[in-house]
Amino acid sequence: MELLAYIDPGAGSLFIQAVIATILVAPFFLRTQIRRGVDRLRGRPSTAVITAPAPSDDAVPPTQP
């Protein structure tokens, strides 16, 4: 697996994407739930992007040394 991760993801890039995602996860989760609700009311299949049950799977925030 590690052998095939052939591009350098960049330490700073790995870190900042986790920070950005942490900041944005609450509004994203809210939007996703609203969209699902609207889709359900309209009888459409959900167009929400990620099928995660709750943001609890993101309980670990990024940390610095």
Next chain:
Amino acid sequence: MTDSPRPSGAAGERDPGSFRDPSGFVFRRDGVLYRQVNRVFADDWGAAVDAGILQRWQADGRLVSHEVVDVALAADPGQALAVLRPDPIAFISYPYEWTFGQLKDAALLTLDLQEDAERSGFTLRDASAYNVQFDRGRPILIDTLSLERRTGDEPWAAYRQFCQHFVAPLALMARRDIRCGLMLRDYVDGIPIDLAATLLPGRTRLSTGLGSHVHLHARAQRRYADAARGAPRRAAMGATRRGALLDSLRRTIMGLHWSPGGTEWADYDRETSYTDQGTRAKESIVEAMLQDTGGSAVWDLGANVGRFSAIAANLGRRVVAWDVDPAASERHYQRLKARGVTAVLPLVQDLVNPSPGLGWAGAERAPFVDRSDADVVMALALVHHLAISNNVPLDWVAALFARLAPAGLVEFVPKGDPMVILLLGSRPDVFPDYTQDGFERAFSTRFRIVARTPIPDSTRVLYRLERA
């Protein structure tokens, strides 16, 4: 295709742009393009095949189709797990030749695929703009080996590459200057984030998307650039946070707009010196000459918004429509997209300084002049711009056209034409050979003049040429 390094004991000619990924590579044998899948990639390849994700993407046209062929065809049999024969892409273009809209559509395709991969338990291992090509009017992923299984809650390894290849250039094109797209020529792995942060207007710091994915990203890269300061501890990113990141990238890309206009050629199509009758006559002559010339592929040089490319397309030709002006090419792309035209590929190209060979040994990305598969080169209302605006000798223009295609449709615009008068209005006329006789003399060194037809209601002449 140029000479390239070959692995020891290999057969087949390895593509000079396919060497970074240990999971496989592209090669040619007897002129046919193949992709070797290496044994080291067996588990991920098997999982992707079993999950049906490749087949799904191929069925909806988002991934190039392939046929699995005999592994004995491998270029490096010692490492080969499988050999694929991808469907050929009609013409290989590069991100620095794409219009703003094309680069944006390629970015959105990459995000679509990453979101879909996430839902299926996979991830894109890379997010290079060079993994995308335009095929029949649509962006399509050509790197069949981009997919690998997710093994945990890691961040997206290709995030930095996505930002360098798509976010940074699109932001610079939209928020600074459309010509910043050409910076992709200098930076083959995308525009460095810190450079983009420096060049973008200060107000972009206040934007959620660009503030995060460019400005904060650049600061984080600086913070951790020095290994002595230590890397951050590995951060887990669960599905919702990964979804939030992709959603943010999508919103950032969707929020970048550029409206063509204000460039030199943006309104050229409406400002030509032709009367309506002259335009119709020219269209009829071009159509007749294209019919007489035959062939299946046309390169339309100086295509502007594609009035004459459309004639070639209507005759069943596949057209690559080049223009120096990003506004004209963008308009052309958006028109084609709106009308569902798939036979024409508009691209940006400065003929006076065309795309060179780039990347390792100057061979990863082929130069403009080596990529022509055209049967006909069409240069309408172009030669005077090359000869007078750029001082290119007419016989040099003929030499380039002869290198690009065995036949040509070329328009000569004499000095009495309003456009040439305009070009000479601000400079001395140092072009004594720029006459119809001089044009015919110059082009006769490379071509046989098959037909010359004056265009009614103008002083211009259309030539049909065959390479001598």
